[in-house]
Amino acid sequence: DIQMTQSPASLSASLEEIVTITCQASQDIGNWLAWYQQKPGKSPQLLIYDATSLADGVPSRFSGSRSGTQYSLKISRLQVEDIGSYYCQQAHSNPNTFGAGTKLELK
């Protein structure tokens, strides 16, 4: 199975701060990567797909990038509604696998 190593596991940031979360794939997955946001007590929601494409209705402060097998999710100006957990997912190979998640809290 492809391993997705996500970091950091937790992150405390201030409002309006820039936040970056990364995922390292254990092998080449091309652009077969998505990012999901999960707010407390809710189900995950698609943020980014194909590594860099913004899902419908997602604010433009979210962006995705790729450098080789390393993928990043950036929140340009953290808002209170961005608090929650974030997960990467690869869909290059079965089984699809997820990163362990990043819990984002307000400082």
Place this chain on the structure above:
Amino acid sequence: QVQLQQSGAELVKPGTSVKLSCKASGYTFTSNHMNWIKQTTGQGLEWIGIINPGSGGTSYNVKFKGKATLTVDKSSSTAFMQLSSLTPEDSAVYYCARVGRRVWMDAWGQGASVTVSS
């Protein structure tokens, strides 16, 4: 709008089975594949498998073969997942999630909690 309504929480005994449901609305049920995902505090998110509601064709994570069985009822636009021979390790929240754009899961159910305990 697209909605996936899952069945409620289950408390079941070890060794038994449980069947979870996921009723779709707001789109043509047979046009989009449906995934099932397991979430636990310890293991995070795990992909269980996927079903094509139009054909009934399925693909499973090897880890869940023999544990999960995916089916659909096209007449009611409902997807089902049966979990068998339950153990405490099967205690989790289970989500159904529609495949929207290409392979990506663009709509999720609210989740169904399964607790396996004697």
